[in-house]
Amino acid sequence: MLRRLCVIILGLLFCLFFGWYIVSADRAPNKTTQTGPLFGFSQDAIAAFQVNQFTQGLYFMNTTKGWRVKRVVNDLGKRLKAEQKGPWLEKEGDYLRADPIKISTALTHLMTLANLTVVSQGATKPSLFEINDYSLHVILYGIDKGELGRIFVGKQGPDNDTCFIKTSASDNIYLAPVNLRPLLMRSLENWSEQSK
Numbered sequence: 299m300l301r302r303l304c305v306i307i308l309g310l311l312f313c314l315f316f317g318w319y320i321v322s323a324d325r326a327p328n329k330t331t332q333t334g335p336l337f338g339f340s341q342d343a344i345a346a347f348q349v350n351q352f353t354q355g356l357y358f359m360n361t362t363k364g365w366r367v368k369r370v371v372n373d374l375g376k377r378l379k380a381e382q383k384g385p386w387l388e389k390e391g392d393y394l395r396a397d398p399i400k401i402s403t404a405l406t407h408l409m410t411l412a413n414l415t416v417v418s419q420g421a422t423k424p425s426l427f428e429i430n431d432y433s434l435h436v437i438l439y440g441i442d443k444g445e446l447g448r449i450f451v452g453k454q455g456p457d458n459d460t461c462f463i464k465t466s467a468s469d470n471i472y473l474a475p476v477n478l479r480p481l482l483m484r485s486l487e488n489w490s491e492q493s494k
Contacts, residue, residue, distance in 0.1 A: 330419075332472060336411040336465060337438075337447050344405060344446065346439040348372070349482050352432050356486055358396060365396035367489050394490040401489075404481045408436065408449065414472035417462065427452035427462040427471050434482060451478045 346359045348370065355372035358365055417427075424430060429452040438446040452462035454477060461477045464470065 330416045332414045332416055332470065334412060335409070336414065336449075336472075337409060339440075339446055341405050341409045343440055344438050345441045346443070347405075348437045348439075349434070350437070351434045351483065356489060358401065358489075359393070363395075365398055365401045366393040367396040367486065368393045369486050394486065394492065396489055397491045400484070404478075407476055407478060407481055408438075411463070411472075411474060411476075414463075414474060416470050417473050418471040420469050424450075424452070424464060424471060427464075429462065429464050429471065434479060436482060451482065454479065 344360070346357065348355050348357045350372045353372060355370045356367055357370045358367045418424075429450045434451040435448060436451070437448050440446045448466035450464045450466075452464070452471070455461050455473050459475070459477055461474050461479055463472050463474045463478065
């Protein structure tokens with residue numbers, strides 16, 4: 299009886315260890331890296347960009363008088379409004395003068411992302427990193443108003459200084475060496491020059 303109990307306990311311990319090994323191996327970061335810059339264009343090519351979070355967005359446009367920003371209802375907000383499920387949605391606003399230092403800092407961080415660690419390959423686990431169509435993302439537009447690129451910003455990484463990101467051009471999820479969330483998740487008032 300004692301021998302049988304020992305065999306059962308050892309079997310359970312083996313199963314627990316094997317299960318832990320499978321789960322931890324599946325979550326362990328893949329040590330492959332994306333080489334070179336994340337985007338194939340320069341910061342000078344960006345004429346406008348939009349920062350979206352759930353139903354709201356902020357649209358930034360570079361004009362001859364500097365950067366301007368206004369509140370916009372993004373695609374999800376427009377769809378909810380059309381289905382009359384969102385009377386709580388804020389209306390689009392007028393352009394305000396944007397703080398050039400905050401704009402430059404955010405764009406510089408986005409455009410200098412390079413040699414990133416790939417933590418997940420394929421489209422199977424973006425929700426694990428809190429990346430989806432409604433999460434924080436930035437759409438970059440060129441002079442011709444065409445989309446240059448799109449970057450999705452997921453949850454904070456293993457420390458406060460990193461976060462998980464994905465581009466629309468790839469199914470890979472990367473660990474960014476900078477936490478982009480505080481740089482991008484600002485209110486309209488905080489982005490504007492009047493907040494100084």
